[in-house]
Amino acid sequence: MSTDTLTRVLTRHDRCDGCGAAARVAVLLPTGGELLFCGHHARKHAPRLRELGAEFSPGS
Template sequence: MSTTTTTVQDPALTAADRCDRCGSKAYLRVTLASGGQLLFCAHHAKEHAEALAKVAARIQDETHLLS
């Protein structure tokens, strides 16, 4: 018997992806366990990190792109 594992990879965030809190460029995509998605700038991602970790099924963090 063989097992297949599929890795789901979200597309890279673009300049069109905006923070749901303030409208700045999003650097974090949170896919909720309920199926929805939230986008956050680095500032709001950091501010809400603890709460987001509790409800997230997946977190795509691109804050490393900030210099």
């Protein structure tokens, strides 16, 4: 297990998986997958993602 992905820095090249806006939050799934969300979609999906045990890594 590594926590490297939790400290990743989001750049302008990282896009929200929901709408394509600039990503503000990286979400690390228990399965090892990663999702990127803008602030809007991070809030929208947060409850379900927390249920799944996902870790949120705030962007800049």
